[in-house]
Amino acid sequence: MEFTLSNEQRAIATMVRDLMEGEIKPRVDEIEEAGVFPVFVRELFQRYELFAAMLPAEFGGIDGSLQTQCVVAEEVARVCGVSSMVVTNQSLGSSPIVSAGNKEQKEKWLPSFASGEKLVSFGLTEPNAGSDVRGLSSRAVRADGGWRINGRKCFVTHANVADLVVVFAKVKENGDRITAFLVETDREGFEVDKVEHKMGLKGSPTCSFVLEDVWVPEENILGKIGDGFQILIGSLNKGRISVAAQANGLARGAMEASLRYARDRVQFGQPLAKMPVVQQIIADMATAIEASRCLTWAAAHEYDSHSSDMVRYSGMAKLFATETAMKVTTDAVQIMGGYGYMVDYGVERMMRDAKVFQIIEGSNQIQRLSIAREALASL
Ligand SMILES: Cc1cc2nc3c(=O)[nH]c(=O)nc-3n(C[C@H](O)[C@H](O)[C@H](O)COP(=O)(O)OP(=O)(O)OC[C@H]3O[C@@H](n4cnc5c(N)ncnc54)[C@H](O)[C@@H]3O)c2cc1C
Known part of the structure; x- marks a missing residue:
């Protein structure tokens, strides 16, 4: 590796x-x-x-x-x-x-x-289909030599600035089959009707949009009818490794800020960084971040080498790195005391931003379910 x-x-x-x-x-x-x-x-x-x-x-x-x-x-x-x-x-x-x-x-x-001339979004989640992606209810039917799509998507990152959204919808042919469509956002019937107010990542718009009789030509279908589930799972398996890397970055940023603070802040006649209890937190932060990076790069290596073990690594990297980021950013705030809680010092932003990575692209509970399943199956 x-x-x-x-x-x-x-x-x-x-x-x-x-x-x-x-x-x-x-x-x-x-x-x-x-x-x-x-x-x-x-x-x-x-x-x-x-x-x-x-x-x-x-x-x-x-x-x-x-x-x-x-x-x-x-x-x-x-x-x-x-x-x-x-x-x-x-x-x-x-x-x-x-x-x-x-x-x-x-x-x-x-x-x-x-x-970067054009932006693209991933349109999967719906109000009644989050972790349970098979429960999505957007529909596409054949019409006028192409497809007409109806439905509602929510929590889609950057849909209000994207030129194209990959939309997952069901097609009723030999059962209900999830299918992926390329939907240009200037098509009639496509409308972003809500941009969420969030805990963190405030400059990253999280959008709801409606698809009302949106027509796309036949050439906008991605793969074949029914390929959508495999396509979305493959994309999320890759995306999770990228999320792990983002989490590693947030954790590093927060740790570095808190170390600088601990070195300079003097209480009881000595810098915080000289106090054993603070040093223990620092050691745990540094170790967890390094372990997260190793797991993330190992997962990326599995992905790049088309390894059959990639899915397991992807879930473990996402789980471990995002849990680490949440803990490290929280500990960084703690080391900085009241100043850590203040907006001016930046680490409270990192703590709020870190939270979402435990939720998106397959929540950490869902990752645990699949990691446990794989571990049990390997016996
Ligand atoms: C900022 C942000 C950006 C996003 N960007 C996108 C995007 O670009 N495209 C997109 O399609 N989606 C996007 N999402 C949606 C995101 O992927 C979903 O929020 C996520 O998949 C969880 O779905 P949910 O919110 O409906 O939670 P639910 O599925 O309702 O889950 C709620 C809670 O129950 C737990 N849970 C659910 N099922 C189980 C189970 N079987 N066992 C144990 N626990 C369970 C979950 O872990 C979670 O803690 C985004 C979300 C956010 C917050």
């Missing part, structure tokens, strides 16, 4: 870290306060070609490796969770096309996602 980074990946990590420190860090509070999609972040990422790390090389990507994507996601999230959503949502949204698109679909969409 490959736990180390190549020289090129190290160079990318350094470039992204410098970019985040120089251009985004000074504006993180602005992003948080505005609470809307940060257009300047997208433009910056376009200019520095960060979206290219999310796509395969043959369609304008850097090297198509998930480990490279993880490196970018981690470095971005270390400074700004919202910015990490800007870049990783492009990967989640394009995954169905990468895995199941035909030549025309790939050539039409993927290069513009790799450049």
